[in-house]
């Protein structure tokens with residue numbers, strides 16, 4: 001399988017999940033400005049939407065959407081516990097977090113990176129994030145991870161998205177549980193390995 005990524009982007013979430021599950025992937029960096037892969041190939045021929053992450057399965061099928069890739073990879077190694085089993089209530093709790101992180105957090109951070117986003121829109125997005133991050137912080141009270149004691153795929157996605165905060169003026173200093181969560185996840189060997197592979201440490 002090939003994972004197309006950009007260092008530190010949302011593609012870091014499936015990359016972390018793959019390493020947590022000990023799944024061997026070819027990781028291929030994409031220049032999002034030129035839409036060229038590190039081999040100089042046209043990335044739009046792989047993913048016509050031009051964004052990362054994209055996973056190309058061994059049979060050639062393309063899978064996209066961060067929240068789907070982390071589930072697909074976790075389900076390849078059910079014994080990893082990275083996604084609870086379908087039918088169990090925890091599965092829906094995990095999917096609920098994935099949907100929340102995608103639609104309430106990820107897509108609100110996105111415009112903060114773009115130079116053409118008006119300042120007023122950026123302020124609106126930061127205010128929206130402050131509300132949602134307050135909710136995340138309260139949800140992490142008394143537990144190390146979103147679902148409790150065990151690290152799961154939503155934790156990888158949340159940690160990745162939170163990591164953008166300093167670059168786009170989202171102040172996390174008020175959120176003690178979020179800050180503890182960031183440190184806990186950062187200390188995981190698979191997370192360190194993914195960061196190293198992406199050239200971030």
Ligand SMILES: N[C@@H](CCC(=O)N[C@@H](CS)C(=O)NCC(=O)O)C(=O)O
Pocket residue numbers: 009010011032049050051052053064065066067102110
């Ligand atoms: N709907 C996609 C969005 C992915 C996305 O926003 N990727 C960003 C990086 S975090 C990207 O590649 N942006 C460049 C672009 O859209 O051209 C998902 O949930 O995975």
